[in-house]
Amino acid sequence: MTQAVSSDLAAALIAKNFSRDEAGILRVGGLPLTELAEDFGTPLFVYDAATMRRTYRALRDALAGFAAIDYSVKANPNPAVIRVFHEEGAGAEIASSAEFDAAIEAGVPPERILFAGPGKGAADLDRVVAGGIGEIHLENREEMFRVAAAGERHGVMVRVALRINPGAAAQGGAMRMGGKPSPFGFDEEAMDAAIDAVEAQAALRLVGLHLFAGTQGLKAETLLGQWAYGLGLAARIARRIGRPLETIDLGGGLGIPYFSGDAALDLGALRAGLPELTATLRADPLLAGARVVLEPGRYLTGPAGIYVARVLAVKASRGSRFVITDGGMHHHLAASGNLGQIVKRDFPLAAVVDGGGAEPAATAVVGPLCTPLDMLARAAPLPPLAEGDLVAVLQSGAYGLTASPTGFLSHPMPAELLVEGGRATAIRPRG
Numbered sequence: 001m002t003q004a005v006s007s008d009l010a011a012a013l014i015a016k017n018f019s020r021d022e023a024g025i026l027r028v029g030g031l032p033l034t035e036l037a038e039d040f041g042t043p044l045f046v047y048d049a050a051t052m053r054r055t056y057r058a059l060r061d062a063l064a065g066f067a068a069i070d071y072s073v074k075a076n077p078n079p080a081v082i083r084v085f086h087e088e089g090a091g092a093e094i095a096s097s098a099e100f101d102a103a104i105e106a107g108v109p110p111e112r113i114l115f116a117g118p119g120k121g122a123a124d125l126d127r128v129v130a131g132g133i134g135e136i137h138l139e140n141r142e143e144m145f146r147v148a149a150a151g152e153r154h155g156v157m158v159r160v161a162l163r164i165n166p167g168a169a170a171q172g173g174a175m176r177m178g179g180k181p182s183p184f185g186f187d188e189e190a191m192d193a194a195i196d197a198v199e200a201q202a203a204l205r206l207v208g209l210h211l212f213a214g215t216q217g218l219k220a221e222t223l224l225g226q227w228a229y230g231l232g233l234a235a236r237i238a239r240r241i242g243r244p245l246e247t248i249d250l251g252g253g254l255g256i257p258y259f260s261g262d263a264a265l266d267l268g269a270l271r272a273g274l275p276e277l278t279a280t281l282r283a284d285p286l287l288a289g290a291r292v293v294l295e296p297g298r299y300l301t302g303p304a305g306i307y308v309a310r311v312l313a314v315k316a317s318r319g320s321r322f323v324i325t326d327g328g329m330h331h332h333l334a335a336s337g338n339l340g341q342i343v344k345r346d347f348p349l350a351a352v353v354d355g356g357g358a359e360p361a362a363t364a365v366v367g368p369l370c371t372p373l374d375m376l377a378r379a380a381p382l383p384p385l386a387e388g389d390l391v392a393v394l395q396s397g398a399y400g401l402t403a404s405p406t407g408f409l410s411h412p413m414p415a416e417l418l419v420e421g422g423r424a425t426a427i428r429p430r431g
């Protein structure tokens, strides 16, 4: 069955962020992917800095007057990528000391870095506390004591925020969060006790709230509802500690279209809902001076990245066509459907060279691993392909390489390229 809509999504994404030349060759930042594949080998990740900057600026403008942006490094931790967002004005949200180091390497000042994640070990905490991190988000009681101990070891008063897992009251309207068991953060029901426990630690200074309600949110209404709820939680923390909050981190989770039928997040609708939230903030003397921050990852890097794989064989098997490529789930678990999907749906795929003359047909695109899970697309509408041709997986800039089982079957790591100003730089060499 041909997925015509998915092909429309691929075409729309190419028209928005990339281009095709008169020979039908897909270009990133003006550079033909055929040449990049030749020069740097395949498989290959290519990121377009101009798309990242454009995406960042559009979001920054939509949020202006309400929230600042800290880039969530886990989406794509390559320091060259972090640097692009830092140059645009973003801080960084990290989930390990290695991500802290990557952000520092990218030039982010330590005080602009936030650390979240449910299991922060003593060594990680020592590294970031010694390095002068801006804020650590506490997710459980044991961790609170470990952070306090790290502060004492380094003679530092550590700025912390409480990550809260919202209660059932957060359900309703457009919101689908709250009331569920979670390893992340303190349950809202236990919030007051957690606040008191943090306040009792001499080495900790409670400065804020952290709420992360979920990923891949495509509806402005849902995000606005979550953020409004977060402001309510922030007000409760401020009242309990009896002083103004300094930060209110409302999380990331802004989504991008991956599948047929996905509508892109409407930034205009988001913007339209912000005056009400800003008014709530301004009206509360304990919140009015707080720095509100969002920490998106996927939204900023996803659209800018393309995974390029070369066709090794085209096999007809009992009425189905399989295109076997050198790229697969070892580099791009998400596209194979094994990261966060219950039923596999196809990412938008395109042939790198497509003059538009040939009728697309539903094509299974598989990788080189010895498992049927290694399937980049089940039925992508693609023109006829042959050995040596190139396939592009779009929306691949976030949760690609570093969210994949790169050690499985011991293939070499692919190169990562950053395209900017008409030049491609290998920001991770192949192998």
Ligand SMILES: Cc1ncc(COP(=O)(O)O)c(C=O)c1O
Pocket (backbone or CB within 6 Å): 072, 074, 075, 093, 116, 117, 212, 214, 215, 216, 251, 252, 253, 254, 295, 296, 297, 298, 299
């Ligand atoms: C605490 C935290 N912040 C930010 C993010 C980034 O999410 P997204 O890429 O959906 O914006 C995540 C993703 O898991 C997260 O756990």
